[in-house]
Amino acid sequence: xxxRTQYNEKEECKGAQAPKTKVxxxxxxxxxxxxxxxxxxxxxxxxxxxxxLNYTGDKTRVYDISAYRRKHVKEYGSHExxxxxxxxxxxxxxxxxxxxxxxxxxxxxxSNNNVAILDxxxxxRGQRQEIxxxxxxxxxxRVMFIECVxxxxxxxxxxFKEILRYSSDYRDMATEEALKDLTHKMAHYQxxxxxxxxGSLWELPCPMVKILDDGDxxxxxxxxNGQKESxxxxxxxxxxxxxxxxYFSRHGxxxxxxxxxxxxxxxxxxRGRMYGKALxxxxxxxxxxxxxxxxxxxxxxKETVAGIxxxxxxxxxxxxxxxxECESLTYEELQERFPKELALRDRxxxxxxxxxxxxxxxxxxxxxxxxxxxxxETNVLTISHQAVLRCVLGYFLETPPDEIPYIxxxxxxxxxxxxxxxxxxxxxxKMAIDCVDTNRAKPLNCSENRTAAEALLTLPKHYDSxxxxxxxxxxx
Amino acid sequence: xxxRTQYNEKEECKGAQAPKTKVxxxxxxxxxxxxxxxxxxxxxxxxxxxxxLNYTGDKTRVYDISAYRRKHVKEYGSHExxxxxxxxxxxxxxxxxxxxxxxxxxxxxxSNNNVAILDxxxxxRGQRQEIxxxxxxxxxxRVMFIECVxxxxxxxxxxFKEILRYSSDYRDMATEEALKDLTHKMAHYQxxxxxxxxGSLWELPCPMVKILDDGDxxxxxxxxNGQKESxxxxxxxxxxxxxxxxYFSRHGxxxxxxxxxxxxxxxxxxRGRMYGKALxxxxxxxxxxxxxxxxxxxxxxKETVAGIxxxxxxxxxxxxxxxxECESLTYEELQERFPKELALRDRxxxxxxxxxxxxxxxxxxxxxxxxxxxxxETNVLTISHQAVLRCVLGYFLETPPDEIPYIxxxxxxxxxxxxxxxxxxxxxxKMAIDCVDTNRAKPLNCSENRTAAEALLTLPKHYDSxxxxxxxxxxx
Numbered sequence: 001x002x003x004r005t006q007y008n009e010k011e012e013c014k015g016a017q018a019p020k021t022k023v024x025x026x027x028x029x030x031x032x033x034x035x036x037x038x039x040x041x042x043x044x045x046x047x048x049x050x051x052x053l054n055y056t057g058d059k060t061r062v063y064d065i066s067a068y069r070r071k072h073v074k075e076y077g078s079h080e081x082x083x084x085x086x087x088x089x090x091x092x093x094x095x096x097x098x099x100x101x102x103x104x105x106x107x108x109x110x111s112n113n114n115v116a117i118l119d120x121x122x123x124x125r126g127q128r129q130e131i132x133x134x135x136x137x138x139x140x141x142r143v144m145f146i147e148c149v150x151x152x153x154x155x156x157x158x159x160f161k162e163i164l165r166y167s168s169d170y171r172d173m174a175t176e177e178a179l180k181d182l183t184h185k186m187a188h189y190q191x192x193x194x195x196x197x198x199g200s201l202w203e204l205p206c207p208m209v210k211i212l213d214d215g216d217x218x219x220x221x222x223x224x225n226g227q228k229e230s231x232x233x234x235x236x237x238x239x240x241x242x243x244x245x246x247y248f249s250r251h252g253x254x255x256x257x258x259x260x261x262x263x264x265x266x267x268x269x270x271r272g273r274m275y276g277k278a279l280x281x282x283x284x285x286x287x288x289x290x291x292x293x294x295x296x297x298x299x300x301x302k303e304t305v306a307g308i309x310x311x312x313x314x315x316x317x318x319x320x321x322x323x324x325e326c327e328s329l330t331y332e333e334l335q336e337r338f339p340k341e342l343a344l345r346d347r348x349x350x351x352x353x354x355x356x357x358x359x360x361x362x363x364x365x366x367x368x369x370x371x372x373x374x375x376x377e378t379n380v381l382t383i384s385h386q387a388v389l390r391c392v393l394g395y396f397l398e399t400p401p402d403e404i405p406y407i408x409x410x411x412x413x414x415x416x417x418x419x420x421x422x423x424x425x426x427x428x429x430k431m432a433i434d435c436v437d438t439n440r441a442k443p444l445n446c447s448e449n450r451t452a453a454e455a456l457l458t459l460p461k462h463y464d465s466x467x468x469x470x471x472x473x474x475x476x
Numbered sequence: 477x478x479x480r481t482q483y484n485e486k487e488e489c490k491g492a493q494a495p496k497t498k499v500x501x502x503x504x505x506x507x508x509x510x511x512x513x514x515x516x517x518x519x520x521x522x523x524x525x526x527x528x529l530n531y532t533g534d535k536t537r538v539y540d541i542s543a544y545r546r547k548h549v550k551e552y553g554s555h556e557x558x559x560x561x562x563x564x565x566x567x568x569x570x571x572x573x574x575x576x577x578x579x580x581x582x583x584x585x586x587s588n589n590n591v592a593i594l595d596x597x598x599x600x601r602g603q604r605q606e607i608x609x610x611x612x613x614x615x616x617x618r619v620m621f622i623e624c625v626x627x628x629x630x631x632x633x634x635x636f637k638e639i640l641r642y643s644s645d646y647r648d649m650a651t652e653e654a655l656k657d658l659t660h661k662m663a664h665y666q667x668x669x670x671x672x673x674x675g676s677l678w679e680l681p682c683p684m685v686k687i688l689d690d691g692d693x694x695x696x697x698x699x700x701n702g703q704k705e706s707x708x709x710x711x712x713x714x715x716x717x718x719x720x721x722x723y724f725s726r727h728g729x730x731x732x733x734x735x736x737x738x739x740x741x742x743x744x745x746x747r748g749r750m751y752g753k754a755l756x757x758x759x760x761x762x763x764x765x766x767x768x769x770x771x772x773x774x775x776x777x778k779e780t781v782a783g784i785x786x787x788x789x790x791x792x793x794x795x796x797x798x799x800x801e802c803e804s805l806t807y808e809e810l811q812e813r814f815p816k817e818l819a820l821r822d823r824x825x826x827x828x829x830x831x832x833x834x835x836x837x838x839x840x841x842x843x844x845x846x847x848x849x850x851x852x853e854t855n856v857l858t859i860s861h862q863a864v865l866r867c868v869l870g871y872f873l874e875t876p877p878d879e880i881p882y883i884x885x886x887x888x889x890x891x892x893x894x895x896x897x898x899x900x901x902x903x904x905x906k907m908a909i910d911c912v913d914t915n916r917a918k919p920l921n922c923s924e925n926r927t928a929a930e931a932l933l934t935l936p937k938h939y940d941s942x943x944x945x946x947x948x949x950x951x952x
Binding site for chain 2: 026027217218219220221222223224225226227229230231233234235237238239313315344353355356365369372373376377
């Protein structure tokens, strides 16, 4: 996808009146409906998928049926409300299902939106038919079902623990009681479960994907057609890590950082080499099993990890944003030689492309294979660059795209992401080795007619030459 | 993917010595080995997949084991050579298998190459183990198996007919005799077939995908991990058309075409509107079942199909290459205002990006969803633009990327692509309605110091204003 089509424009037929014939739907909005018993990993998958689709240009939202139920039943009582023969409770659950479905349908009718994920058990054939009838027959949008099947007792236990830990239903319940309640709840759903059959027996003329044991047992897919559907299949077919810690850092301070130049392929400054040593010491002390190191192909990232004992890969996808004709210039030189370009960039940093170079969106696109592979790994230390790591953090922390170019990623700082439930938490460790600041905030004045002083107002201090820095270091 | 990583650079670990630990392989070269009886659609799938991977930036080559066998046995005798107990013939087949495998392995060791597809039955567990041992254990590359299973008698009959029609083994045999021979050949392979089992019983620790009935019966995937593998899974999981005719045309001559301007969103010229009418008449006369019309979102394509009775979609992916700051200029103006840019573009037209605009590679990337969806359709008339249709034809006809920007796609011409076996044949119908020529060949002199005359040497004649053309038309 180019930046033009990815974030700016939409096919015109979207959100239009329901088309009369099947052929109009290939590029239209999509509803993904989850199917499966509690504790099968549906919600985690739905939220991961949503993160991936949003980042890759398909505006996506999750509609969680249990959140609707909680609006009607403020305080969670017990598993009794999931019994098939508890008619008043069944009415509430059915009402919640319909409200979530209708909200999802309404959301898809806005032509800015692409995918809605209906997260819930959807265990009965009747519910699935209702989804299909509203979304496909009535609105003319696409529908895809994803069933999570899990029989592995180890995985089930882990999933149950996650529910007890993160579900608001069990926030105020003792662990033992909660586990008992969840087991009963599951039995009630099991009694109502009409698992979709596959092949020619699958009940609806739309794609159906079964994921076995969180993907570890493989997948079975039937009737997958359409671009969004095959993109989703590719994403969900690779089993992701369930527990995961990822480490990130920019390279140590480079000779270009010191003198305020962007891009290039400079070596580390003396302080940057010190950071490399401190980083190696810190990482080795963590004793991470199966540690891997991924860097860009530029020498400042390779030099940074030279002392780390672990398998290393050097990936061009991790190279710094390519600033084309502006490579190796300082911001002062940029302002002098390309004042209009600098103003354009300040105005719309996400989409701005350097002359013969890249934009942040270009970097986001080229990073996708690395990001999705990182989700399948643990204990990877990724050493990259300011703009690239902004895009990486933007993915895992679900930062709105426009804010990605302004995420603060300082030098000489280790960033740790830990998967908790379906979201990532971030910790940072600032190492005690001085370095320049390279974070230039958005200037107030972004017009082409601004003065040089206005353009450079937010530029942090840097040295005029490397020898300045070396003199300073030898004095202290 | 950005243009930088897609065609220029490769991860450094590629083609290096076999890595010592498993973790180094996520982004490395991949061997895809086909598995299945004759007539199950392996070769067609292998060649389609190769076309897709090459276009999307993974340099791919198919190694067809039967082509190696034909080198040793120049003249095809009969099915007898496929009997399990025909030892001399078995030796030749085994030798052919090894030669193809070794050539594929050697090819993957060149760091410019990404994927090798080993096309052949690979029906025995021993052969699959040999593939795995050489490629994964010895070379440290990735391996993935794709098995084609087909039980549908209608599909089988169609596949058999295709083999009789396109296989060089049967070129000189009468149809009835050939069919009998092929049936025997299949029986011999059936006797030697050890179909891979799935789930925990699958014999090798690498991805295995089963495609049922050419994809119509769904797919089963196990152990898919890695970027290339999930990309391949997404591609092969959507069933493609087996018989297919696709129609393409540029919009009718536009007001900008007449006066030699590029880009923009102009309306049709009077001659362009005449073409629209002639096109509708031509297409209606073909009486194509299930006809669909796809256009760009620009008014010149929509106006061109205004008279066609069929469901229409307007896709931004089909919009003309965006020339950024050069939009709505003539080549004369371009040369006057951006002589350096024009020279750069002439020098490397595939990768050249207009200032704040797109390159051909950008267009190729954004077209991928439309191209893969077109493979699932038939009788689609796609109305788009010169640069976009060059990329579209480049995909289906497997044009080397560097030649794509020079493919001749004249105005007022209908292009028909028909799938024959695994490749597409092209026919063109030039409609008898005059129009300007917009095809500017690569100039001999592409240096920045050339004169304006040299830069404009290959520019075809156009009118200075639309009224010139109208006057001309009213005179004739």
